[in-house]
Amino acid sequence: MALDFEDMGSRIISQATQIAGGSWKAMATAATVEFRGLAQRIALIVEAYANGELSQVRAKAHLKNARFHVIATLAMLTVMTEAALEKIVKGALAIVKESVNKAAGFALLL
């Protein structure tokens, strides 16, 4: 049986689109949760300083370190992007392997 490149290509693209769409939604949700939460905490820090629960030194330290939460969130989004890429490549490898083996009639690629 001959290899159907057209079919293989469309299956890879379709699967990749599905993975990318799902991953993008998960990333957008996670980023929104983190940035909204950060904004709420910034307001709480100002409130705690205003009512005397936090000293000026401590309030400044909290705000300085709030920036690191943004960096950690970016690190999280980077890992999520890489995971999506891994899934797309692994999916494509599986499709090609299956198609080649089917065309060969035996397990040519293991």
Next chain:
Amino acid sequence: MNRILIVVFCLLLAGCTSFAIGEPYDKAIDDELNAFQKSAAEFIKTMQVNAGTPKGSYESDGAKKYYAAAAASLSNLQLRADVLSSRTCPIAKALQLIASTGFDTGEIALAKAEGQVGGVADKSPPNVSGNCISITIRNIRIREDELEADHKDAGRLTPTVALIDGQEIDAAVRVALTALRAKNY
């Protein structure tokens, strides 16, 4: 399309039946993060309830025990995360992406808040070395240090401060777990 197929064929012919980038999933880190978050939440609630009494003070036995255990747990987590991969997390690219979507409004909110508390703290650059999971664990250690410093500074944990520290720790653990679990598929 043909280029993609050629790349995939080359990967297969080269024996690449598996493909991975960055840090792998580590169940031990996942479990320890859950245990840490639980103990932190319990400790903060206990200290808040006992604020103003010897049991809720920074000098209490409960506080000393918790801070020592938390520091040891986070130190071990950092070590485990550091050895997941030797690369440096490529967050510079993500920073560009975020800037292009207009998310830098967070910086404006921070600058405004700093004005309200009497100016900025020192502007020393943050430590962004290490892999991506290492950075997320470092974020948790910073939150834990904040909790201890707040407790030490005031001698007790008042409701709003307890809320801030609790939320900061929860958010930092959530970010680390989300990053870690992205590779658990």
